[in-house]
Amino acid sequence: MPRSAGRTDANFWGGLERRIRAEWLLATLAMMLFTMALSYFSDSIGFSRLNHAFYDKTLAAAVHAVDSKDIVIVAIDDGSIDQIGYWPWRRSVHAQLLARLGQARAVGLDLVFSEVNPAYPQDDEQLAQAVRHHGKVVLPLVLDEAGGSALAPLAPLAGAARQMGYINIYPDEDGVIRSLTLERTLASGEKVEHFVIALMRATHEPAQPAAPRQAGSAPLLLPYAGTPGHFTIYPYAQVLNGQIPESDFKGKYVLVGSWGSGLGDAFPTPLSRQGESMSGVEILANGLQSALRRHWISSPGRWQTALLSTLPVLLICLVLRRLSPRRSFLLAMAVLFLVFAASWLLMRYASVWIPVTASLVGTLLAYPVWSWRSQEAALQHIDRELQALSAEQPAVGNALSPGEPSRRDGSLSARVTHLHSAIAQLRHAQRKREETLQFLSHDMRAPQNSILALTQLQDQAESAMPQAELLRRIDRYAHKTLGLVDGFVQLARAEAAGLRNEALDLVELVELGCDDFWAQARQRHIRIVIAEHPDAAWIRGDEALLRRAWCNLVDNAIKYSPDHSEIHCRIVRDRNDWLAIIRDQGRGISAAQQATLFTPFIRANEDKPGNPSGVGLGLALVMAVATRHGGSIQVNSGLDRGTEFVLRLPARQ
Template structure:
């Protein structure tokens, strides 16, 4: 919705900017700025003043010595005759001789003597429709006109600000300009190469660039002939009493006399150095192009980039206009383009801010209606203008969302199962603490496949139950998230699998091993009761007693093992040698029955361990009882207590039958099959109790096989420390 609104606003700005720039170009709204830039160019690239041009100035000194203006025409004739002696290339006499006088003949003689001499005239002004003249051409009297080499216009073209910047060869009708006549005479090739057909910009010289002499000095013969030989002499007044002074660009001195202005025009004609105004279509294209490019950038870049592009556009447009003028002489006014860039940036910034503000206001209001999962923050101040108020509301909502995000992230991080969020490229974009622990490193921004391969899954993430090389069992499950990726959960069910196996083994034990002796007792009793006498013989009673005792022993071992799993262990100092002696006393009767000798080797009688006295004694009794139980008739069981650093170790060594493979790998696992010396079945519940008792008391167990069928079982418990 916001994008559609912004696109509509953008189209409106495009239309408004295009109309604005077009109106500015056609109405020359930025002419003052353009003129300042144009006038500055002469300071950067002034044209070369032609050495052939020399000004003969009617200055204040000439007026003081010759007399007040107007002078008799004989004075002008004598000056022309003096100049003719030096043989100049041509003379342009910028003095109007309109009214007839008695000295017209004398002036005509001077004109013929100094020929070629070109005189000015005033062309008739066109009517408002440009088709008829309101006044006739004002020419010198016939004697003077006939003696002159040609008559030309000296009118100038004023810009809107009253400054003379441009040269128009046919300003008022078909009368050629005076400087155009001079160029035809002295340099026809230059005229043919650069015919002044259209209005062109004058490259003004700096004040004083042209050579000049005083009219009085020339008339009095004080000017050397060599100085003016072959030159183009331009006669004209510069004294303050003359009215032909024109505003020119500040780089040319601001105020310039008519004769010097004619010199600048003549210099540009001789060298073809005019700057050229391009047509309105080109100016319009030059002005619209950067504005439209900036508008296109607004659709793709952010505010800061757009600001930089806008500033760069101002610099590039100005530099391009200057570069075109200084390199190929084309003048494209940059003002309309600069105006368009400034206005379009401001307009777009306003409309975009308005659209975004309205959108955010609506979204904030809608979001504030949603139920919160975490407590809301303290509302910000509602003072200030509308933007400030809406900004504060947005700040509140962002704080709320940030708190919600932290809340959700904390929940994910603290989940007991490893969870990873994977993007479409297979990279982990989010993971919790359990995932870092599972893979052994931080998983965020890591590719998933190498992580899986690192824990032995071979780079695959198939759903279901998988077993790792270290024995752990995981359940992988996936949940796709549209536009984000996939959530993968790694649930560790190792303990559940172990508990399930233990439950199955316990059920098997209960259903088979514990039922077997009681089934045998029942069978024996049934046999005797079905006989003739019904009496129980001594042999039957002995066998019943053996089966019942075996069942009772299995039941007792099972109950003790199950009870130990959840029992609270209270550790206290225990005399390990004393506990071993008590266990020996308890198995002595059975050892005597089987003629098994028990030998003790105690390296240190004063070894006290931290543990539960009943558990320590029961564990030693199980080890010693198993050794006597599995020992052959007449065998020997050796008991040894030694110190091993911070531990005390009690080892029980004796000879016994070979163990099945399941028991040989770990004799302390419960419910593993085995047989004693008499061939009776054994499930290892006693040894399982020993290991659990040792681990619950911060100890450990060990087993090793020795030559000649000897087997050693060891329990290690921590010694009592001084502190």
């Protein structure tokens, strides 16, 4: 039994399924490791800016305004500068302001008093007395760029202040303020706390940041209460002049700082729009509110973030294997939307931020990577099956017809073309098998059954026939059987056997084929006329098959021609082809009969009296030979108009 008989669909699909499963496991593992690496090393490879951009958009979409009644800002704005005078103001002015804020829970002066004013030396002591009298005033420290030392207020002021804390805020690499660091360690080893923590300590509030993992010197992401101007803001001049009742500050944290457009204390934030900045004192107000509410935006560590980033990739990989390409693409888009939606929900309701850039990249790449690997695995598996099938069935190796362009590259279209051609060849083989079964079950059985019927009749005396008649009938049926076998074998060879590719002279082939039937034609007084032709008409092909095809055409022309008629043969050039044409003067073929003229085992007017004997395979062989040589066979005929066959073959280059 040939090996192909043992190659089942189960083996094919089982092997393909195992290959696809292995590719899926490898692709899933590779994409998860790739995504994890992108997330873990995101800062090193420049993804931090993308993560910051997504963070800003998510925070802006998720922020919900928080009522901030406990915090008030006294703003040194442009209007106040116009009323009070040129900035900086005398420190006695600030002392007067503190007198107006006596009912405040705590006052934070976001103003640096590190140098003596020689013009008004007494003002420093006046301000120190006002600070001491108030009892809950917090003054700022300023850390140097390296954070190794702190610039403190003047000694009298520092001694009078309830608490001191540094006011430095550190932007990310893109200049945007997203976080506060609540504790720093100086070069001396001394730890200093942020201004907002100092304000809480001034009122004996618990000063823990309420973010267990991020306590200490790690930056804490600010959940901004709203866009710039969200807090209650009073102009400095109005408070100083008593236009704002002192009761408005009762029990509240009051932050005093610059708000003027020319004072330079403004920074971009995630909520900035069209270049709008937020003043430093309002950023401090947001930090104070977060500390008071013990509410910060938390973010997992690098390893946790890397692992969480792989979840969308794992989700899409789990279902990609079972979906069609169209649904896989839609799923990829849905997972991208899900990543954004989950990010927004976590930010809005849990105040958790997980950087999404690595997840987005991994999700975007999962679909094309899986499409590439699954397609390549399927095509490679099919290639191997086609190679094995080609080795087992040589005809499949020549699946593309000689006239069809054969592409040998590894592109999808070329490989699908080869697959399509092989499938067409296999379908053809299946059709031929069905024809063979029909041939064996009907055409071959019919004459044999007739012979058996004759022998059975001969055994009965009343139906016995003369021996000469019996032998004549048996001889006829035996010759019919041999004709069927010979025609079938020749057709099978023409369709499946390997072709010899040799240079041939079509003129010589036509002349020799006509000579083979000279005697047969002479018996019926039929004249075969070969018209004037070129000296040579070179083609390439299998001489035996081409000669057999031409002889079939000559034989048919003689069979269907009346006695005392002529058969005309000629050879002409038609661009890149040679045409071998044969025309008889017979009864012709109708249009309906021409539709099935080249179909095996079908003969026109088979039951018509006087119809020549045959098995219906001669013209099928001619069609098979012409097709395999990259040519064609055409018929031009009509009832009572004779018949012309045109055998077209490519000329030798």
